Amino acid sequence: MLFDRLQALALLQLGDSAYPAGGFAFSWGLEGLAADGMLSNRNELDRIIADQLARRWATMERVLLRKAFHAAGCDAIAAVDRLAEAGTPSAEMREGSRRAGRALLGVWVKLDGPLSVAYRTLVSSDARLGHLPVAQAVVGRDANFNLDAAELVSGWTLVTGLVGAAVRLGIIGHVEAQRSQSAARGLLAELLAETPPADASPASFTPFIDIAVSRGPLRDVRMFTT
Known part of the structure; x- marks a missing residue:
């Protein structure tokens, strides 16, 4: 295959x-886990990243992305978006996913991506729409990615977002961040090598992360949205 x-x-x-899509505003539970004493070093970070990839991204966000990538038209994409809304029990995670997805869509609206422009009109009329994996599928289609490429950038964006948040929180340094990314890179490649069934339903099981995110509004000081 040609490169x-x-x-x-x-x-x-x-x-x-x-990339100017606001990813720096989200820790996806790392800030809460650190505040609760459950995250203080790179080994713990690597376990959390692996948990996020295997138990949420691969089984939920990737499945949603694939469905949205194959969806014919904005109404069909919106149906996948509503599935993302219904399948995310945490209000804070739902809000974070929508904010991240809408920010990503917003960039591609400014870049005149035709599907992004069309779908953003629908998102603007329904507060339940705009979840991140759906937006990633829309943007991937506008970028002329194939499905493999769209999945790859989705998974890797999660990794870099988590590692970047850990650096900003002072949990790891920049050299350790590279080690964490290397470890996550191997796991992501393994997950991508397995294709989900066409009829797979999105599901996740990351209770500690979900609880940490849900406790965010109770904290006096916060650096991140999630």
Whole structure:
């Protein structure tokens, strides 16, 4: 198979932690876990990243992304979006997913992505729409990614977001961050090598993370939205 340089460069662009989609505002539970004394070093971080990838991203967000990627038209994409809303029990996680997804869509609206523009109109009329994995599928289609590429950038964005949050929280340094990313890279590759069944239903089981995110509004000081 020929190496697609343009797509590889596009993957680097969208997977960059500096991509202006507001990813720096989300720790996806790391801040809460650290505040509760459940996250204080790289070994614990690596376990949490592995948990997020295997028990949430691979079984829920990836499934939603795949459904939205194959959906024919905005109404069908919105049906997947509502599935994401119904399948996320934590109000804070729902809000965080929608905020992150809408921010990503907003970037591609400014870049004149045709599907992003069309879907953003629908999202603007329904507060339940705009979840991150659905937005990633829409953006991936506008970027002319194939499904494999869209899945790859989705999983890697989660990894870099978690590692970046850990650095900002002072849990690890920049060299340790590279070790965490290397470990996560191997797991992500393993997960991507297995294709979910076409009829897979999105499901996740990350109770400690969900509780940590849900406790966020009770904390006096917060750095991150989730």
